[in-house]
Amino acid sequence: MTPTPHLAARMATRFAATGALLLATTATTAAGLNDDGAHQLAAKAGCPTCHAVERGAKGPEGLPPIGPAWRDVALKYKGQKGAEDALTKAVLLGSNPYDSHWKGKASGLAMPPNAVAIGKDDARKLVGWILKLDPK
Numbered sequence: 001m002t003p004t005p006h007l008a009a010r011m012a013t014r015f016a017a018t019g020a021l022l023l024a025t026t027a028t029t030a031a032g033l034n035d036d037g038a039h040q041l042a043a044k045a046g047c048p049t050c051h052a053v054e055r056g057a058k059g060p061e062g063l064p065p066i067g068p069a070w071r072d073v074a075l076k077y078k079g080q081k082g083a084e085d086a087l088t089k090a091v092l093l094g095s096n097p098y099d100s101h102w103k104g105k106a107s108g109l110a111m112p113p114n115a116v117a118i119g120k121d122d123a124r125k126l127v128g129w130i131l132k133l134d135p136k
């Protein structure tokens, strides 16, 4: 049985909507992550266990957060050449506990490697979003 004209029209609308959605997604990727995408990606990779976006937020069980607030990361590295590469590497491979960049400012000694939880491209996108945060 062929679809009734009515149904065909509805299907066409559905496909048009999907097309628009795909275009929207592509546009977001090209321009970097939007806030929703960044929060989702971070949550999926488990970053919020150790990081908050805002400084002064509480960590697990009301203790100080384990890693630096991402606004502080933006403040520290904003405009620095190579920061995106270096931070993407730190996220994927972990940080060196003997060469902490946050000595006395984060309660954790080092960041463990996150490559099991996030891919290279997603890590770079998330770091790009972090570096674009308003540091104030």
Ligand code: HEC
Pocket (backbone or CB within 6 Å): 042, 045, 046, 047, 048, 049, 050, 051, 066, 067, 068, 073, 087, 090, 091, 095, 096, 099, 100, 101, 102, 103, 106, 107, 108, 109, 110, 111, 112, 114, 117, 118, 126, 127, 130
């Ligand atoms: C188990 C805790 C933990 C998790 C999970 C974690 N981090 Fe970290 N992160 C830390 C700590 C601790 C530091 C501070 C490292 C240092 O002292 O140099 C840090 C530092 C960073 C830095 C700054 C690195 C630098 O060299 O200054 C970035 C960016 C970062 N984390 C992003 C992320 C992202 C993105 C995720 C999720 C994919 C994530 N972190 C998951 C604990 C964590």
